[in-house]
Amino acid sequence: MNNRLLVALPLAALLALPAVAQNSAPNQNQPAASSSTSADNATGKAPLAPPSREGFWGRVNPFARKNYVRRQTEPIRDRVNELDELTSANSKSIKDTDQRAQSGIRLASDKANEADQHALDAGNKATAAQQSAQQVTARVQTVETVVSNIDQYKAENQTEIRFRPGQTVLSKNAKDALDQMATAVKGQRGYIFEVQGFSSGKGQTAISNSQKMAESVVRYLVLTHDIPVYRIYLVGMGNAPAPTSDDTAKTKHVSGGRVEISLLKNDLEQLASSSATPDQQQQPK
Numbered sequence: 001m002n003n004r005l006l007v008a009l010p011l012a013a014l015l016a017l018p019a020v021a022q023n024s025a026p027n028q029n030q031p032a033a034s035s036s037t038s039a040d041n042a043t044g045k046a047p048l049a050p051p052s053r054e055g056f057w058g059r060v061n062p063f064a065r066k067n068y069v070r071r072q073t074e075p076i077r078d079r080v081n082e083l084d085e086l087t088s089a090n091s092k093s094i095k096d097t098d099q100r101a102q103s104g105i106r107l108a109s110d111k112a113n114e115a116d117q118h119a120l121d122a123g124n125k126a127t128a129a130q131q132s133a134q135q136v137t138a139r140v141q142t143v144e145t146v147v148s149n150i151d152q153y154k155a156e157n158q159t160e161i162r163f164r165p166g167q168t169v170l171s172k173n174a175k176d177a178l179d180q181m182a183t184a185v186k187g188q189r190g191y192i193f194e195v196q197g198f199s200s201g202k203g204q205t206a207i208s209n210s211q212k213m214a215e216s217v218v219r220y221l222v223l224t225h226d227i228p229v230y231r232i233y234l235v236g237m238g239n240a241p242a243p244t245s246d247d248t249a250k251t252k253h254v255s256g257g258r259v260e261i262s263l264l265k266n267d268l269e270q271l272a273s274s275s276a277t278p279d280q281q282q283q284p285k
Contacts, residue, residue, distance in 0.1 A: 152266055152267075153192060153264035153265060153266050154264065154265060154266070155262050155263070155264055156191075156263050156264065156265045157181055157184065157262075157263040158260070158261070158262045158263070159177045159178075159180075159181060159260075159261050160258060160259070160260050160261075161174040161177065161178075161213075161217065161258070161259045161261070162256065162257070162258050163213050163256060163257035163258065163259070164256055164257070165200065165256045165257065166209075167257065168209075168212045168213050168215075168216050168257075169216065170216055170217070170220055174217075175220065177261075178217065178220055178221060178224075178225075178261070179224075179225070181193075181261065181263055182221055182224070182225035182227060183225075184263070185227075185263065186225075190265055190266045190267065191231065191263060191264065191265045191266075192231050192232070192233060192263075192264050193218075193221065193227065193231060193232045193233070193261060193262070193263060193264075194233050194261070194262040194264055195214045195217050195218055195232060195233065195234045195235070195259060195260075195261050196214065196235055196236075196237050196259065196260045196262075197209075197210030197211060197212075197213045197214030197217075197234075197235070197236045197237060197257070197258075197259045198210050198237050198238070198239070198240065198257065198258045198259070198260070199213065199236075199238060199239060199256075199257045199258075200239055200256055200257070201238075201239055202239060203238075204238075206238035206239040207236050207237075207238035208236070209236075209238075209257060210236035210237055210238050210239075210257065210259075211234075211236030212236075213257050213258075213259050214234050214235070214236055214259050215234065216259075217259050217261060218232050218234050
């Protein structure tokens, strides 16, 4: 019996040593608290320090229990969880920053496009204003030219009607010539007809005959073509010599009767056409 006790006591002491080593190892392996945390790591805490002592069994404890292993791994697990949270927070912050940057870029691009459109519109308006100013200037110059030449009539068309001695009735050829001249001035302004009658004979008789021939022409223009009377100037020249076409210094006397009709125009019609708006100019006549 005593022999058994002697054998059992050393064996019990041997089995108790690992438990004592486990209980003492965490206290020995606990790192010393530093006076200040490191600002260079991600968590802001002091880095984990290696154990100063490794316990009775060294790094490998064949009799380690779950509590011992949990105490050893808890600091590591906590640090890993903190790093995961920091990584997630950093990813979210980077994503938010990127979204704000993209929104800012899109906003700046939209503002730039809007500014370009405003600049284009302003350029078009400036071009239109310049064209309008040029058109107004051209019209003003035209008006000035027309006003300065308003009383300057120029011969545009001329015809001559011959009569037999003592005759004042218009022939068909004479009426056709008058129709052609009157049709050309329908709806126009700034024109006058100059009607001059010439007759053979002498004195007052020649003047009266030339007057009657010229009046027959005026009567036809007024009654047939509604030419206003104030646009016709009539004069009986009698037997006054008419200048020749080749040399104005030379004159010739006419035999029988002759009426010379001249269509004279000034620039008033040109002024009316230049003052019309583009819509009015495009309307059919």
